[in-house]
Amino acid sequence: MSSKMRVHKWLVAGMLGCAGPAAAFTPTEVELFCGFPFHSSTRIQAAPQVGEAINIFRNSWVQIKANYGFGAREGTQAFYDDFYQGWFNQLPLMVALKDPDLPALTPGLEVLYNLKNNLADCLPAEKRALYESYAASALKHYSTLGFTSPANWRLGPVIPRGSRKVVRLYVVPESQYDGIANTASPCSANGNLDPEWLSFVVINRDTLLAGSDAQAYYVIAHELAHVIQNAQTLVNQEKTSTCDPVPKWIGESTADALGVQATRKAFGVFEPSIQSGLGLNAHSLRSYRVSLPQPGEPNEANLRNYRASSFWRHIIDRYHAGNPGILARYMASSRKTPGKPDWLEYLDAIITADKKVTPSTPDGQTGGLHLAFPNFLTEYATWGTEKFPKVGEGTWLRTAFGNCETITLSPSGPKGVSTTVSNLEPYSGRCYRIKVTGLQSGQRVSVIPMVDQLKNGLADEMHLGTAYNRSKKAFHCYRNFTVQSGGQVGQPGCLKKPFTVAGAGTRIWLAEADEALPGQSEIEYLWILSWVPVQATDAVLGKKVSIPQLAFALDATTAQTTLPLKAKPKSSIPGGQVSKKTIGQLNMSGGADGAQELIPMEGTETTGLQPDFAKTAFRVQDFGLGQLQNQLQNLTNTDIHTLAVGFAEVSFGLENLGDQSIPQENIESDGDVLFVFPDGGIPYGKIGTYRAHLQGGNNQSSEDPMSTLYISPLDTESKPSLSVRIEVLQFDDLGFQAKISGSFCAVPWPPPVDRPLKSHIDAACQNNTHTVEANLIKPYGFAYRQGNALKTSNTPSTRIYAENLKAFLGNVMPEFLTVPGFNPPAPPPSLNGNAGTSNGSPVSATCPLTCEQIQQLVEFSENAPEGTPPPLDLLQHLTSPGCMQVLMDDQSCPITQPGL
Numbered sequence: 045m046s047s048k049m050r051v052h053k054w055l056v057a058g059m060l061g062c063a064g065p066a067a068a069f070t071p072t073e074v075e076l077f078c079g080f081p082f083h084s085s086t087r088i089q090a091a092p093q094v095g096e097a098i099n100i101f102r103n104s105w106v107q108i109k110a111n112y113g114f115g116a117r118e119g120t121q122a123f124y125d126d127f128y129q130g131w132f133n134q135l136p137l138m139v140a141l142k143d144p145d146l147p148a149l150t151p152g153l154e155v156l157y158n159l160k161n162n163l164a165d166c167l168p169a170e171k172r173a174l175y176e177s178y179a180a181s182a183l184k185h186y187s188t189l190g191f192t193s194p195a196n197w198r199l200g201p202v203i204p205r206g207s208r209k210v211v212r213l214y215v216v217p218e219s220q221y222d223g224i225a226n227t228a229s230p231c232s233a234n235g236n237l238d239p240e241w242l243s244f245v246v247i248n249r250d251t252l253l254a255g256s257d258a259q260a261y262y263v264i265a266h267e268l269a270h271v272i273q274n275a276q277t278l279v280n281q282e283k284t285s286t287c288d289p290v291p292k293w294i295g296e297s298t299a300d301a302l303g304v305q306a307t308r309k310a311f312g313v314f315e316p317s318i319q320s321g322l323g324l325n326a327h328s329l330r331s332y333r334v335s336l337p338q339p340g341e342p343n344e345a346n347l348r349n350y351r352a353s354s355f356w357r358h359i360i361d362r363y364h365a366g367n368p369g370i371l372a373r374y375m376a377s378s379r380k381t382p383g384k385p386d387w388l389e390y391l392d393a394i395i396t397a398d399k400k401v402t403p404s405t406p407d408g409q410t411g412g413l414h415l416a417f418p419n420f421l422t423e424y425a426t427w428g429t430e431k432f433p434k435v436g437e438g439t440w441l442r443t444a445f446g447n448c449e450t451i452t453l454s455p456s457g458p459k460g461v462s463t464t465v466s467n468l469e470p471y472s473g474r475c476y477r478i479k480v481t482g483l484q485s486g487q488r489v490s491v492i493p494m495v496d497q498l499k500n501g502l503a504d505e506m507h508l509g510t511a512y513n514r515s516k517k518a519f520h521c522y523r524n525f526t527v528q529s530g531g532q533v534g535q536p537g538c539l540k541k542p543f544t545v546a547g548a549g550t551r552i553w554l555a556e557a558d559e560a561l562p563g564q565s566e567i568e569y570l571w572i573l574s575w576v577p578v579q580a581t582d583a584v585l586g587k588k589v590s591i592p593q594l595a596f597a598l599d600a601t602t603a604q605t606t607l608p609l610k611a612k613p614k615s616s617i618p619g620g621q622v623s624k625k626t627i628g629q630l631n632m633s634g635g636a637d638g639a640q641e642l643i644p645m646e647g648t649e650t651t652g653l654q655p656d657f658a659k660t661a662f663r664v665q666d667f668g669l670g671q672l673q674n675q676l677q678n679l680t681n682t683d684i685h686t687l688a689v690g691f692a693e694v695s696f697g698l699e700n701l702g703d704q705s706i707p708q709e710n711i712e713s714d715g716d717v718l719f720v721f722p723d724g725g726i727p728y729g730k731i732g733t734y735r736a737h738l739q740g741g742n743n744q745s746s747e748d749p750m751s752t753l754y755i756s757p758l759d760t761e762s763k764p765s766l767s768v769r770i771e772v773l774q775f776d777d778l779g780f781q782a783k784i785s786g787s788f789c790a791v792p793w794p795p796p797v798d799r800p801l802k803s804h805i806d807a808a809c810q811n812n813t814h815t816v817e818a819n820l821i822k823p824y825g826f827a828y829r830q831g832n833a834l835k836t837s838n839t840p841s842t843r844i845y846a847e848n849l850k851a852f853l854g855n856v857m858p859e860f861l862t863v864p865g866f867n868p869p870a871p872p873p874s875l876n877g878n879a880g881t882s883n884g885s886p887v888s889a890t891c892p893l894t895c896e897q898i899q900q901l902v903e904f905s906e907n908a909p910e911g912t913p914p915p916l917d918l919l920q921h922l923t924s925p926g927c928m929q930v931l932m933d934d935q936s937c938p939i940t941q942p943g944l
Contacts, residue, residue, distance in 0.1 A: 190369045192275050213246075247264065300350045358420045393412075484565070489558060490555035510540060510571055626690070626691060713745050719740050720786075721739070
């Protein structure tokens, strides 16, 4: 089925997407000729004397042309037209010839030309008629897809049959032809264009007869797809004499996508066994552990370029509701740089121009192949159970990705696993099966993936996609998008949201807090890692990269307490249910809604979205909190200064987004939070036992005021006693684990105004004491070291991800295009002034804020409506050492906590 790929210049059809239905191809009838076209006669595999006879005849033919002025070149329509003109048949010795082409030879036959057209000797009459009808059917189907209609002569040699004209295809016995099929076309390998050259299709007769009728149809349809390619604009521009031969990974993959689709349309199902090469083609099953483009000639065991049809089938099914007519529009598109064949650049250009794949943003198109290809690989991982369920997941993944590396994490086992990736090629992927075992009923956990130590900007080119979740937050890339959303514009896709730390060569992906299904204790994810650069270019092909560290680390906290915990029934999700969930934190790293999503980071992405959008869609952290944490670490001169165990009110249900119903979890409030302060802090790398005191309260980040203070019993100096024990079991690069146990008091709040505070707390500790036991597991302990929080970068790739999601939100929820948030919002009115402009004087020479402004910031942190942007102009001053000292010691500026 290889094509000579001498592809004719393709007629310019204008902008992508403008191609309309094409006229019917003519002629519409097809003839199968048992033999070779004259120009390729020397390919006949026969006895040496036959080859010698061929050469004698060729020389004679040249002499005839010289003597009689017969000047039409072989391989052109003029050659056939001249033959069938009356004067030609009057030439001496030519009157008996019935055809200009070479019939197939029978063993031992030494006569070059039979005196009749011996089609019946090659194919049974009924089969010949059947296959001719298949060819006509395929051509008719292609004409309905919008392909530019080739001129008569472009379909192949046009032969008169009485008053009719037919297109000739060639069928040759296997004894004289060692290929499956072949299409020669006008673009030569050296880039020279012969505009008069025909498309010659030669098919192995035994291949047609050996398989099913559907297989025969597929072989014929594939070759005719090459014929159709020869009439499109892909290769060269009008009015030029050169062309760029289409690489096999584009030419063969598109021909196979069209051939398979035409066969399925004709037969309903076309799924021959994958034990055969033809079956692998029909399933588009190949290895993607290697690059999408494969150099060199394919062979019987390695036909990846044909099976790259999987990418086009993905585009057709996911974004165009199964309509392959999009390929006609793709092939009508001119490349960006004529004469300089960079085919990955071309592919990126047509994918970017397709607005159903790459949605528009106010700044133009974004995404292209950089997002489309990793999305494809992610979905492709599940084709073995979804598109082709007879194959099965195991067999499919073994071929597609060479099996999947299994990563097992558990609160009672490995909390983090670090592996390496060797020889990763561009436009390829690796498969990882993540299992989290030993979970308690209702336990909320997350797995945070990260690549590290990549140089030269390579971290920004790595992608991670979720093929499926087998968990409470059920997700399936193929089912959720291709099946449910075929044809929807601007799909956000199956890729995890990335954050790139350019200086460190790190890319970390947003985690999703999750749970095991009811009655189960295990979560399973199937993730696909891929390397797809921002800039698509053939120059990257042949390169390989090894990733020194690909890590997966667990975030999981369990706790038991004697506190009476009861979730409030109100849910922000229609029909959602609210329950108490345990959430662990280190160093007050955001509220409950910030926990388990990312590790400590500094700096926000500039997305142009409102902060509530950012929280919902991007989980962008750090409106100055990163600097705040640094200051707290510096003031306490330690790495871990605070641990926290929260019992948050979490709602769970299905929310509609576009045409999707997505399992969604919302943090309604932080609920009951216990902050544990280790005496002297916990330094990195040190394990052992630490004493600590506890302080916290209920109704945290809630509309309701705090009504109960949680605190360790007070000592004689009215300070919280060290009533809590922390046992640090791990504090290294991969993670942090500590067991917390101790007692504390539940104190009614606010205290009576006529009673000393210590007396009020002591009385409560006599009558209302509770205990807590917790196991706190956090990923990537290195990020909690002083000054070691990751600093995110606004990189080319993260900008593409952000803009793509913005475009999606604008498509599925157009109302958001008209509200603030797609431009930087203004601060709230009460905090609209710059630092130092409020009434009063700065607290100190080292803190330019007034006490009033600090009080406003504290109130904002507790009472700001959801989505209100923080007062960044004030917050940046709050992180100065002078202002931090005020927060640590309120004697210079008494601070009233809201609700106290």
